[in-house]
Amino acid sequence: MSTTTNAPAAITLIEALTQAMDYELRADDSVVVLGEDVGVNGGVFRATAGLHAKFGSERIIDTPLDETTIAGLTVGMASQGMRPIAEAQFDGFMYPMVDFIVCHAARMRYRTRGRLTCPMVLRVPWGGGIRAPEHHSEANEAIFTNVPGLRVVMPSSPQRAYGMLLAAIREPDPVIFFEPKRIYRQYKEVVPDDGEALPLDVCYVLRDGTDVTLVTWGAQVKEALEAAEKLDAEGISAEVIDVATLRPLDFATIAESVSRTGRCVIVHEAPKTAGFGAEIAARLAEESMYDLVAPVERVTGYDTHIPLFRLEMKYLPSVERVVEAARRAMAAS
Numbered sequence: 001m002s003t004t005t006n007a008p009a010a011i012t013l014i015e016a017l018t019q020a021m022d023y024e025l026r027a028d029d030s031v032v033v034l035g036e037d038v039g040v041n042g043g044v045f046r047a048t049a050g051l052h053a054k055f056g057s058e059r060i061i062d063t064p065l066d067e068t069t070i071a072g073l074t075v076g077m078a079s080q081g082m083r084p085i086a087e088a089q090f091d092g093f094m095y096p097m098v099d100f101i102v103c104h105a106a107r108m109r110y111r112t113r114g115r116l117t118c119p120m121v122l123r124v125p126w127g128g129g130i131r132a133p134e135h136h137s138e139a140n141e142a143i144f145t146n147v148p149g150l151r152v153v154m155p156s157s158p159q160r161a162y163g164m165l166l167a168a169i170r171e172p173d174p175v176i177f178f179e180p181k182r183i184y185r186q187y188k189e190v191v192p193d194d195g196e197a198l199p200l201d202v203c204y205v206l207r208d209g210t211d212v213t214l215v216t217w218g219a220q221v222k223e224a225l226e227a228a229e230k231l232d233a234e235g236i237s238a239e240v241i242d243v244a245t246l247r248p249l250d251f252a253t254i255a256e257s258v259s260r261t262g263r264c265v266i267v268h269e270a271p272k273t274a275g276f277g278a279e280i281a282a283r284l285a286e287e288s289m290y291d292l293v294a295p296v297e298r299v300t301g302y303d304t305h306i307p308l309f310r311l312e313m314k315y316l317p318s319v320e321r322v323v324e325a326a327r328r329a330m331a332a333s
């Protein structure tokens, strides 16, 4: 007698995003998807592949090549009771959307004393490492973490991508959902299609350690975990935290870790100046000063535009740079 199993196949991060949208489009009639080529074409990275065939042109909407139109439609629909999921094709093309996001979406609830909300998700393929030209590789998350009324999140695994996107779609306020495109297809994980959302206000401790805390998000989680492996071989025990939700920041998880390790290395690919690492470093200075036994280290992109592909990997934080920063923190105490 043959036995069949219903165990779900392992899927990539981008397939997990498609799975989450598919689930919520089935579950909630007010959910729509819109953006450039998200329909028949299935999206520039294929995040919406197959959705148009299933749900049709009224729910999977191809827009003109105009980001202001996408943002305006999204805010309008969200404020009138729908749950739009908009796609900005690349990080560097979202700037024309900022007026709608900052001046309208983010303050809809405040402005109307709660009469209207803006339950929208803006999905943004984010960051470098795919050998793309200008406007296609930017790490601009910090800009949005400074805006009251927005949630800013970034998954770094297929399971977190699924659970966090479901939560973002169900959230009553606007969510900027950054997707690290470098790891869209990096590895596969089993992601049950059970409709279980994850919280949008927690950091994830991905590896326990006792000597130094590595804090990062998005594609750099991979480098941080690899650095932790290398450090382990040198007898240095590194804890790795995926921030995952940047706004609101679950600082308690970071502070608790640093209270045990006394050392912190923050890793992000955005430029150093006023990057989100500066916020975490400032919070450590304010709230964890007496736990620290070494200066906080930041391993970041440089204060310039991310270069074209020949130099791109030199710009992005490497495993070696993270390891060196952790060694410096160890040597400082």
Ligand SMILES: Cc1ncc(C[n+]2csc(CCOP(=O)(O)OP(=O)(O)O)c2C)c(N)n1
Binding pocket: 036, 065, 067, 089, 093
């Ligand atoms: C402002 C902006 N948004 C998005 C893109 C990404 N993008 C590059 S080519 C392209 C499709 C262009 O389609 P079309 O104008 O029909 O020209 P085709 O390449 O199909 O001939 C898009 C959306 C871009 N380059 N600029």
